[in-house]
Amino acid sequence: MKILVLIKQVxxxxxxxxxxxxxxxxxxxxxxxxxxxxxxxxxxxxxxLREKRSDVQQITALAVGPAGAAEALRxxxxxxxxxxxxxxxxAFETLDELQTAALIGAVVxxxxxxxxxxxxxxxxxxxxQLGPALAERLDWxxxxxVTALEVGADGRTIEASRRIEGAEERVRCGLPALLxxxxxxxxxxxxxxxxxxxxxxxxxxVKSAADVPGFADLAGAVGGTHxxxxxxxxxxxxxxxxxxxxxxxxxELVRLLRExxxxx
Amino acid sequence: MSKDVLVFAEQRNGRLHPAVAQVVxxxxxxxxxxxxxxxxVVIGAAVDAAADALAATGVDHIVTISxxxxxxYTALRYRSALAAAIAHLKPGVVLLPAxxxxxxxxxxxxxxxxxxxxxxxxxxxxxGEGRLEVRRPIYNGKAFGxxxxxxxxxxxxxxxxxxxxxxxxxxxxxxxxxxxxAIEGDARLTCTEVVRTGGEVKDVTEAEIVVSGxxxxxxxxxxxxxxxxxGVLDAGVGASRAACDAGYQPHSRQVGLTxxxxxxxxxxxxxxxxxxxxxxxxxxxxxxVAINSDPEAPMCKLADYAVIGDLFQVVPALTAEAKKLLAH
Numbered sequence: 062m063k064i065l066v067l068i069k070q071v072x073x074x075x076x077x078x079x080x081x082x083x084x085x086x087x088x089x090x091x092x093x094x095x096x097x098x099x100x101x102x103x104x105x106x107x108x109x110l111r112e113k114r115s116d117v118q119q120i121t122a123l124a125v126g127p128a129g130a131a132e133a134l135r136x137x138x139x140x141x142x143x144x145x146x147x148x149x150x151x152a153f154e155t156l157d158e159l160q161t162a163a164l165i166g167a168v169v170x171x172x173x174x175x176x177x178x179x180x181x182x183x184x185x186x187x188x189x190q191l192g193p194a195l196a197e198r199l200d201w202x203x204x205x206x207v208t209a210l211e212v213g214a215d216g217r218t219i220e221a222s223r224r225i226e227g228a229e230e231r232v233r234c235g236l237p238a239l240l241x242x243x244x245x246x247x248x249x250x251x252x253x254x255x256x257x258x259x260x261x262x263x264x265x266x267v268k269s270a271a272d273v274p275g276f277a278d279l280a281g282a283v284g285g286t287h288x289x290x291x292x293x294x295x296x297x298x299x300x301x302x303x304x305x306x307x308x309x310x311x312x313e314l315v316r317l318l319r320e321x322x323x324x325x
Numbered sequence: 326m327s328k329d330v331l332v333f334a335e336q337r338n339g340r341l342h343p344a345v346a347q348v349v350x351x352x353x354x355x356x357x358x359x360x361x362x363x364x365x366v367v368i369g370a371a372v373d374a375a376a377d378a379l380a381a382t383g384v385d386h387i388v389t390i391s392x393x394x395x396x397x398y399t400a401l402r403y404r405s406a407l408a409a410a411i412a413h414l415k416p417g418v419v420l421l422p423a424x425x426x427x428x429x430x431x432x433x434x435x436x437x438x439x440x441x442x443x444x445x446x447x448x449x450x451x452x453g454e455g456r457l458e459v460r461r462p463i464y465n466g467k468a469f470g471x472x473x474x475x476x477x478x479x480x481x482x483x484x485x486x487x488x489x490x491x492x493x494x495x496x497x498x499x500x501x502x503x504x505x506x507a508i509e510g511d512a513r514l515t516c517t518e519v520v521r522t523g524g525e526v527k528d529v530t531e532a533e534i535v536v537s538g539x540x541x542x543x544x545x546x547x548x549x550x551x552x553x554x555x556g557v558l559d560a561g562v563g564a565s566r567a568a569c570d571a572g573y574q575p576h577s578r579q580v581g582l583t584x585x586x587x588x589x590x591x592x593x594x595x596x597x598x599x600x601x602x603x604x605x606x607x608x609x610x611x612x613x614v615a616i617n618s619d620p621e622a623p624m625c626k627l628a629d630y631a632v633i634g635d636l637f638q639v640v641p642a643l644t645a646e647a648k649k650l651l652a653h
Contacts, residue, residue, distance in 0.1 A: 074582055075601050078467040087468065098583060159436055184582065186463050186470075188444045193400065194432035202514040203400055205429040220517075224577065225425040227528035228521045232399065234514040244583035245576050285475035286441045292469045294462075294608075302620060303632045310632050311642035314614065315650055317630055322612045324591040325534070325558060325647065 062116050062216050062236075064107045065169060066142060067179035067191065068124040069097045070133035074184055084290045096133045098249075099180020101140075102242040105249040106210070107178055108141030116216045119143055123169070125153055125161055131265060138260035139252030150269040152276075158190035159284030165191075166198035167273050175216070177239040181206045186288075192241035203239040204232055208246055326479065328361030331416035332384065333407060335426050336367060336375035337398070337519075343531065344422035346491035348484045349382040351449045352420050353492060358451045359417065362386055365498070366410045368403055370396035376500060383495030388414065392505035397516035398426055404433040405506045411438050411479070413503055418457055420449075423483035424530075431483045440479035443472045447488045447609075457482070465582060465605035485609070487533060487588045522577050526552065529580060532561030534591045537580055537607070540567035541596035541636065548573055550637070551595060554644045557651060563587065563607075565597050581606035596636045599624030616640065 072078070072092045079088040096104075104122065111117040122137035124130040125148040134145035148164065156164060169177070177196075182189035196203030208229065209222035217236055222229045224243055252260070270276045301317070303310050318325045330352045335342040345365075352363045362385035367375050372389040379387055390406045407430065411419060419434075421427035423445045435442035448460035452473065457480040463470045474480040529535050536555045542548055548562070555562045564574035566581050580587055582602040592610035597603060599615075599622055607613070608627070615628035616636045625631040632639055 072464070074465070074605065078464045080468055087464070157441070159432070159440075159442060162432070162436065184465065187461075187465065189428050190432040190435075190442060190444060192432075193429060194436045196400075197404065197433040197436035200510070203433070204514075205400065206425065222520075223425075223429075224522075225519075226531050227577075228519050230398070230516050231518045231520065232514060232516050238514075244579075283436055283439050284441050285478060286443055287473050287475075288463075288470040289473055290471040291463070292460075292471070294466060294469060297627065297629070300613075300626070300628045301630050302625075303630060304634075307634055307638040307642040310634055310639055311646040314630055314632055314643060315646040318591065318612070318614070319650060322591070322629065324612050325650070 062114070062175045063118055063173055064110065064120045065172070065174040065177045066100070066104045066107050066120065066122050066137060067165065067177065068100045068104065068122050068133050068137050069183045070094050070124065070126055070130045071097045071183055071185040074098070080291045080293055084292065087291065094129055094132070096136050097180050097183050099182060099184070099242060099244070101249040102244065102247055103178035103180055104137045104140045104142060105247045106242060109247055110212065111141065114212070114216070121146060123165065124148070125164065127154070134265055135260045136252060138263045139256045140250060142263070144264040145266070147265060147267045148273070149267055152270045156280060157284045157286045158186070158188050159194050160280050162191050162194035162198055163279050163283055164273060164276070165195055167275055167279065168268065170199060175236045179239070179241055181241040181243050192239055196239040201237050201239050202234040203241070204234065205241045206243040207240045208243045210240070210246065326417045327415050328356070328359045329414060329416040330356045330361060330363050330418045330420065331411065331414055332363060332365045333419065333421040333427065333430070334365040334367045334375060334379045335422055335424060336369050336372070339371055339374035341375045341378035342422060342424055343491070344424055344486050345379065346382045346493065347486065347489045348420050348422050349384060349492035350489040351484060353383070355418055355449060355451060355457070359455055361417065364388060364414055364416065366390070366407065368395060368406045380496050380498045382492045384498050387498045387500045389500065389502045390505050391502065395505065397519060399511070399514045399516050400429055400433055401511040401514045403430055404437060405508045405511055407434045408437045409503065409506045417480065419479065419481040421481070421483045423485050427483045431481060435481045438479055440481045441474050442481040444483045445485045446482045447485050449482065449484070456480070462609060466608040485588055486530065487590060522575065526555060527559070527561040529561040529563040529578060529587050530585050533589050534558045534560035534593070535563050535580070535587050535589045535607070535610070536560045536593045536595065537563035537565070537597060538568055538573070538595045539565040539597035540571055540573070542568060542573060545573045550640045554593070554640055554647065557644055557647045565600070565603050594624050594628070595640055597624050598622040599627060
């Protein structure tokens with residue numbers, strides 16, 4: 062079984078987000094970059110499958126992004142990936158999510174993967190488009206937001222659970238398939254120092270637009286949204302503090318929620 | 326491409342998802358601005374009950390696609406069906422609720438239809454040339470992005486829950502049934518069962534009011550106080566990561582960065598100090614109440630109303646007050 066894990070490098074969730082004065086992007090100076098936490102679940106899952114089964118031959122990590130994304134790929138290789146593909150080109154930076162899915166599709170289509178894993182969403186743009194869109198591009202089945210997984214003994218089928226409103230869907234499908242991973246399925250390990258050292262020696266292939274079959278036609282066929290302006294969240298008006306005895310506080314809160322906020 | 330705005334009218338077991346009526350609201354505004362109709366599409370096995378509910382939201386036209394193989398949602402059958410509806414109606418804009426189903430389905434359909442897509446949007450308008458323009462939260466609500474769409478291509482968006490008031494008023498929509506596409510490969514993926522989790526209270530992502538508790542609740546038993554308040558307010562019950570990790574509530578109720586993102590009209594945080602990861606999951610709530618003994622807690626700073634006190638006294642008092650009010 063060959064597994065591909067899609068990785069995105071994103072600002073750490075605790076980072077203070079500052080928007081550049083021109084509104085074109087966030088100010089990236091000094092921002093700590095990490096592996097998207099949901100993608101970390103995906104790479105951990107791939108490694109756990111290898112540890113549990115005898116038929117996982119290869120785990121490859123793939124990232125699209127600027128030079129720094131190589132760090133995220135090294136982390137993925139320290140957790141378990143055998144090798145990595147870094148799609149790096151200025152021309153990739155203007156692609157939107159669907160176009161990025163088409164780009165990855167062009168690179169991995171004939172590579173013989175049985176399973177593609179990625180996070181259910183990326184915590185920077187929060188779009189969640191990549192996994193399902195790539196599955197469609199490849200005409201594969203996908204299961205989104207997976208919370209439980211069993212791979213059949215023959216390595217040809219999976220059974221998975223996915224979370225929905227107040228319930229879980231249990232689904233079954235044949236491989237190849239793409240899964241997007243929800244929190245709770247696995248706990249990512251911290252890569253050990255020896256594994257971090259080993260990861261530096263694992264192969265990392267950098268590919269540019271010239272290496273992608275049909276790249277010139279790709280953006281013209283799908284997607285093309287453009288995030289042209291970033292804005293800070295609207296300032297919340299200063300809140301009210303309600304003090305006093307519990308019964309008075311409760312009465313005052315209910316009055317405010319009814320008469321001022323009009324939400325109950 | 327016509328000027329029509331298509332709305333994916335999600336249903337499960339014949340029940341129209343409440344978010345569909347919310348999506349009809351911006352769909353109507355976009356259709357009015359562009360001179361087209363709002364067309365709702367119902368996909369499933371038995372579709373009539375949901376189509377009736379959809380008609381009451383005031384859509385202009387309803388298309389149903391029904392087949393016994395679509396009793397439960399699967400990404401492959403539903404993408405084929407929705408793509409068939411798009412091919413049949415040739416809308417300029419397609420909107421879906423940003424539910425679990427909508428989020429799962431929209432990217433596949435957009436790729437299949439050669440569309441452009443923005444997810445979880447909170448504002449929709451048409452620019453000077455009539456093209457869709459949207460606004461959406463990014464970086465967990467720490468910023469917002471304005472997104473434009475390319476000319477001459479189908480524009481799709483999923484709409485964040487509880488952002489728009491539900492549309493109502495109408496019953497005159499014409500109905501049209503189109504055949505379910507028979508695509509052999511779609512049988513690769515099957516849904517074998519749907520198992521309820523988290524009991525009978527509302528799910529946090531569906532509820533208009535969420536009552537949420539942190540580790541300072543101290544036990545699963547004490548969460549009863551929150552369930553009592555939630556019962557009176559018809560609310561869902563959520564919890565912080567710390568409370569879920571401690572086993573007080575199942576992870577299906579966790580609100581936050583790695584839990585669920587909620588956008589209710591009222592979020593009542595009981596004994597939640599407000600770690601940045603928790604705020605990431607509820608910052609989009611319209612009105613926020615903090616009940617906390619520490620006025621310096623981040624949640625109290627964020628809240629519209631901060632009740633400074635002992636939650637074990639305040640919450641039962643609040644339940645009693647809410648009962649009095651809602652009894653009238």
